[in-house]
Amino acid sequence: MTNQSEITIRRRRPKARPTEILAAALDLFTERGFNATRLEDVATRAGLSKAAIYLYFNDKASLLTALVQATVGANITIAGDMIGRHQGPVAPLVRELLSFMAGRMQETRMPDLIKLVISESRAHPEIGRFYLDNVIGRALPLFQSLIERGMASGEFRKVDPRLTVKCLVGPMLLGAIWKSAFEPIGAEPLDLAALAVHDADLIIRALQP
Amino acid sequence: MTNQSEITIRRRRPKARPTEILAAALDLFTERGFNATRLEDVATRAGLSKAAIYLYFNDKASLLTALVQATVGANITIAGDMIGRHQGPVAPLVRELLSFMAGRMQETRMPDLIKLVISESRAHPEIGRFYLDNVIGRALPLFQSLIERGMASGEFRKVDPRLTVKCLVGPMLLGAIWKSAFEPIGAEPLDLAALAVHDADLIIRALQP
DNA sequence: ACTCTTATTGACCAACGAGTTAGTTAACAA
DNA sequence: TTGTTAACTAACTCGTTGGTCAATAAGAGT
Numbered sequence: 319m320t321n322q323s324e325i326t327i328r329r330r331r332p333k334a335r336p337t338e339i340l341a342a343a344l345d346l347f348t349e350r351g352f353n354a355t356r357l358e359d360v361a362t363r364a365g366l367s368k369a370a371i372y373l374y375f376n377d378k379a380s381l382l383t384a385l386v387q388a389t390v391g392a393n394i395t396i397a398g399d400m401i402g403r404h405q406g407p408v409a410p411l412v413r414e415l416l417s418f419m420a421g422r423m424q425e426t427r428m429p430d431l432i433k434l435v436i437s438e439s440r441a442h443p444e445i446g447r448f449y450l451d452n453v454i455g456r457a458l459p460l461f462q463s464l465i466e467r468g469m470a471s472g473e474f475r476k477v478d479p480r481l482t483v484k485c486l487v488g489p490m491l492l493g494a495i496w497k498s499a500f501e502p503i504g505a506e507p508l509d510l511a512a513l514a515v516h517d518a519d520l521i522i523r524a525l526q527p
Numbered sequence: 528m529t530n531q532s533e534i535t536i537r538r539r540r541p542k543a544r545p546t547e548i549l550a551a552a553l554d555l556f557t558e559r560g561f562n563a564t565r566l567e568d569v570a571t572r573a574g575l576s577k578a579a580i581y582l583y584f585n586d587k588a589s590l591l592t593a594l595v596q597a598t599v600g601a602n603i604t605i606a607g608d609m610i611g612r613h614q615g616p617v618a619p620l621v622r623e624l625l626s627f628m629a630g631r632m633q634e635t636r637m638p639d640l641i642k643l644v645i646s647e648s649r650a651h652p653e654i655g656r657f658y659l660d661n662v663i664g665r666a667l668p669l670f671q672s673l674i675e676r677g678m679a680s681g682e683f684r685k686v687d688p689r690l691t692v693k694c695l696v697g698p699m700l701l702g703a704i705w706k707s708a709f710e711p712i713g714a715e716p717l718d719l720a721a722l723a724v725h726d727a728d729l730i731i732r733a734l735q736p
Numbered sequence: 737a738c739t740c741t742t743a744t745t746g747a748c749c750a751a752c753g754a755g756t757t758a759g760t761t762a763a764c765a766a
Numbered sequence: 767t768t769g770t771t772a773a774c775t776a777a778c779t780c781g782t783t784g785g786t787c788a789a790t791a792a793g794a795g796t
Contacts, residue, residue, distance in 0.1 A: 539762050578756080578757090581755070
């Protein structure tokens, strides 16, 4: 408020702008939600004017699209590598992957982004479609291949891999929504790491022949 | 469009209004989302004027609150009865309860309502809080007591009941979001009944001593 | 110093939609 | 028939905000 060093000095830094804008947008979208966030506020937080945002993005929705693109892709690629590289029994890898997910959920703003995508997928189908194709459509088959590998080697009993994958991932989705939607309004904190361990434990046991 | 019988005849039917308004609101909220729905449209679909809505509801948000209250409370009570009445081994009851949930998800608009609550809990904390207290805060302990009963009788092995409940419910939440957020934009349909059966199956197996 | 390019902005607008109000009409009782 | 009340609406207010544009200034090159 009384911060005198906040006097805006016009600067031309076209390279740095987009990421600054996205960072500000992520902050505000997760704090107040997509609709309640005024582009004006994104601008001030990013240290430029609202009009300048339109030099770098087409409209409000494309901010969200860019955010999803920048954030989620990387994690899936890492997970894919983990799975591709791995040899031997798959049970430890299942544990490792779930713990990896839990870690990302605690450290990054993935839960908020997931909530945003779910919330806005009606009003902005492009965003939902992108998420469906690039996150869900990649993550689920990845896990599914893992289960199938375990079944082929006799490590796991025969089950429907598609349903099993959803049972494996469901609790983590619950965790994400818990963190992003319910903790902010007073729900007791949920230990995602512990949930991941327990989840992996239950599913692996359930898959013993 | 050319429906001549649509000439609006003013009627005074105060008893019927609220439910008609809520029905219209539910339709539109789930179709277009909460923010994108104009109160004007709710009014026309309900067959009255926007101003009349304010005779029955305080504001837009209270429409959503009323919707949640009317829809979710009943189911939980039913589930509570099922659990209270039940005797003997709990495994069959777990299956029955999950299948009951799946049924409600397929037949009613619960998935859409859940998505709405999640989406709007930031902008309208009262709604989120209500859901937290009356749905989550009732449903989870209910399931938890069931698990604990099974553990006490020796039917289940000892596990953390809180985490286990979340692993049990998570897949159903995934199902709800799948139906409400992703199926409308082209995701392959998900058989919730089959998911419920599989989910119950996995968890019960995982809980064998 | 002086251009020239382009990043940046202040000021604007059009549209929109939640909520209000003053007036109108249905229903019913006396 | 008429008066009264409660249900209802047309038409308005008013704050809000996404998006635009002409004007401005920062920096690079000369």
